[in-house]
Amino acid sequence: MRETAALLKLDNVAVQERVAVIQGRLGRYTVHQGSAVTHRLPGGMLFIVPVHSQHQGRLFLPFSDAYPKTAEVLSKVLLLARDHEIKDPAILDQIRR
DSSP: OHHHHHHTTOTTEEEETTEEEEEOSSOEEEEETTTOOEEEESSOEEOOOOOOGGGTTSSOOTTOOOOHHHHHHHHHHHHHHTGGGOOOHHHHHHHHO
């Protein structure tokens, strides 16, 4: 995650042990790198449902693992790093609580 964040120039993403810590414009978040469990800090879990295999392959990320959980973690980190661009009302409602 550290290398991918650097390659994508995500200067608002830091890796601390097993979690990626993201400082978005709307809040601060963590994404566990093993389970993809996402939290808003301070606060509780964020429920972000991944889109699985039917859309796999639409985004090519060189040097990233093809393992689905890795893709889920990375997609959540990318989403939350640009939280000001989120359009999904269910996710925005959770962030703004």
